[in-house]
Amino acid sequence: MSHNHNQQHEVKCHCHDDGPVTIQENNGKEWKKYLPAIISFVLLVAGITLDHIGSITFFEGYLRLAWYIIAYIPVGFPVIKEAFEELKNKSFFNEFSLMTIATVGAFAIGEFPEGVAVMLFYSVGELFQDAAVNKAKRNIKALLDIRPDTASVLRNGVYQTISPEKVNIGETIQVKAGERVPLDGSLLSDSGNFNTSALTGESKPKTIRTDENVLAGMVNLDKVIEIKVEKKYEDSSLAKILEMVQNATARKAKTELLIRKFAKIYTPIVFFLALGIALIPYFFVDSYIFADWLYRALVFLVISCPCALVISIPLGYFGGIGAASHHGILFKGANYLDLMTKLNTVVMDKTGTLTEGVFNVQKVVTVGKDEKDFVAIVSALERSSNHPIAKAISAYANKDTHCEATNVEEIAGHGLKGMVNGQNVLAGNTKLMEKYGIAYDTNINSIVETTVVVAIENVYAGYIVIADKVKEDSALAVSEMHGLKIETVMLSGDKSSITQKIADEIGIDLAYGDLLPQDKVKHLEQLKANSENVVAFVGDGINDAPVLALSDIGIAMGGMGSDAAIETADVVIQTDQPSKIVTAIKISKATKRIVVQNIVMAFGVKIVVLILGAFGIATMWGAVFADVGVALLAILNAVRILRKKF
Known part of the structure; x- marks a missing residue:
């Protein structure tokens, strides 16, 4: 599917594309992407109107053909171009070639309006897909907008404004009131007040004192401060978070991968079935008319296009990732959305995860x-x-x-x-x-x-x-997990007496204290020894990295968690709230429901109309609904998750 590349944050979401999300700048000409569909629609409606006015005699023959070809080109040319590109890559059996053959065939047998309509609705489906993807991307765009463009660095006794990427470790940067911190470092000034909501979701200003850590993305609230840079821009917490989000769609869910594999087998099968519908009746039907059976074959081809599946299913997962981002939860891949739906055991660290970690x-x-x-x-x-x-x-x-x-x-x-x-x-x-x-x-x-x-x-x-102090929502999080039939376990390096006291306070099922990092690993291995257990571990410290890696799903408290924990985890909770674990589970389950609904709907409608098409009952207009109509419905269903409240 060919995309117009002038949206603000363009997503590579072709049916055949496995790459990560890419971000592009808006060049102010977004409206141009609607022009081809508008032109084709106006010409198609005018053509159909002229066809149905009996007194108009000039609109026939070559003039009528030329009119519909002109209507076809704006929406058909990009698809034909994609079909040729795929052919160069030795991929003939794809949705682009199916659409091209079906519509060119429709022109060949004189069904000009249907040929244009198929491509027009296909183009409209693409615009819907783009709109849906952009809606999901707005939550990620909010993160991208917190990237500082410049840094004021002290060199030769003078502050110079340069790109954050060019600042070295150990250099001093100055951040004025109202400015965003461009790089991770330690505070040189006596103290400073910072808005950390972009990183943690916490609206209350945070006071940071000399030698304490300041993270890129925080906003300096009240006075000029100086910071000693401790990490290169590409290693900063903010840069890693952005990278995680942008690469999240590259890691496919099993359902998504299965559908893609299925489409690769399914497409050539339906192509040869269509060929059979056009040619085989010649040997068995006395009143065989090639044009009639070719029409049935073309209808069959349009119906069989797998776009409803290969567009709406990745979009369903992408919508889930977008909805999670809106709630301050970063999934590093769609595969973890799938896995989260099977979760039945959540193991949590104590300090910084269930407690404030502010001693x-x-x-x-x-x-x-x-x-x-x-x-x-x-x-x-x-x-x-x-x-x-x-x-x-x-x-x-x-x-x-x-x-x-x-x-x-x-x-x-x-x-x-x-x-x-x-x-x-x-x-x-x-x-x-x-x-x-x-x-x-x-x-x-x-x-x-x-x-x-x-x-x-x-x-x-x-x-x-x-x-230490227990987080406000820890008890609520544990209670909601129990409501979802999830067992809760706490593993802590702190004293057993403290660990048990906090476990009793917030309702944890099992709690173990006085644990070294290797002891946490042993406990997790014991839980995983039961093949029925799907285990998530939630932590924030460097010593949690081995357990995060070992668990089925590693969840890091990313607001103020260690780099090692964030790097190792599969899911990062930016707000540091335990209740977001439950939100992540609910979003995952909602995403799975939508994906299953789309698969059932797409297959159900296609099978019915394919049978009708093979027997000559379904027309090309019916085929358009079965293909593009179902794709549109699936896309609209997929974006519902962005409107849901969790």
Whole structure:
């Protein structure tokens, strides 16, 4: 199907195209794509009118033929051109060749209006398809509009305006009030207020302080700030999100792939059946008239065109991806929409997934140390980590500290070790103390909240109590999953007592705490050992990447999640809301319903009209309805998902 390439965000959605979505700029001439169909329609209506006015005698013979050829060219030429292009690629049996043969054949037997009508309605179907795709694309366009075009970078003591792609890691950029941050980095200024809604869906402004992360796409709200660039543009969170969305349609659902394979077998079969309808009756029918049987064969060809299937089914999945984008959910492929409908077990991380991941220091207990010095030593070590607990301690401490940490090492599932001002410091959970054989106050084990136990020079020095907060919609999300007959499981590296407390609070079926990354993998493998289980894992941290990769569907909390989690996941929830997991499931199920409806409708109508056509009952006009009419209905059905409320 030939597309006019002057839409704002053009989608490669040819029946035969397997490529990703491509984005093009609007050149202000979008109206031109409607001209061919309008011209053909006006000439066709005028021609049919002249045909039915008996007193008009001049409209016959070559003049009538020329009139309908002129009506045919605007809509027929692009399809004929595509048929030749396919022929060059050694593909003869396709919808373009079927339409070309059928309409040229209609002209050959004098059915001029029908020949024009088939191509005209085919062209109108294409315009409907474009409109449907553009509607789905508007949600993605909202994401594309958050790409900053320029960055103000400090070079040779002067700020220069250049493309974000040309800024290097380590350079300083300036962002004025009201401007969008062009690149990921850390804040050099004291603080700044940012609108993060484009990335997280959160409308409340977020305050970010010195050395904390600022992401491309955030809007600086109130003053000029400076940021140290930590990632190249192509590696920024925003660039990766855009890439994910633009490539999502390249990963096909099984239903979509099956229909494409079916069309490749089906098209040559119907072509030879049509040939048989035209020629075989010669040997069996006494009153055989070639023109009559050719007409039946041409009707059969028009009806059999597989476009209703190969257009509307990918469009159904594309509509699902578009609807999900509108809700802040990014599917990395249509195949995950299919898989999500079979989901019966959802496994979730705790911190940052079901809880806010925003910790606050509640209490500091020291043994033989000044509290201020103790916090300064621990915060110096924790500044080397991006873990929410580490950030909470760093924020609590005075940043103008004399302490400096070196040789910092993160011990997965345990904590941190390193040298601070020449002293060996350990900070983490009680397992870290046990690992290094350090005696600590065992009363710590009875504290429900998260505790960071500290040892200095291999001697227990105290602990810090930190508390997290459950997300507002966590309980609702779990309740709705139960309503969908989905089992919920929580796996956490946090203490079992905290994990169980939160699980009870929000209604999780099974909860396991004190887990290292490899323990999470083991639990997930046990769940997957049951072949009936289709398992999704939801997480946001670097340590969640192995489990995200292992699960049937990996879902990352992408608003503030780690790059590793977002990269590994199959679905990214931009708003960081657990309730969006349920929304994603509902969108997937609605998409599947629409796709099945389209398949049943397309096959049902086609089979009936094919039989009528073979017996000479259906006319070319009936064939037009069976092909283009069904395609239009299927397209309109497919775009319903964009209007649905979830």
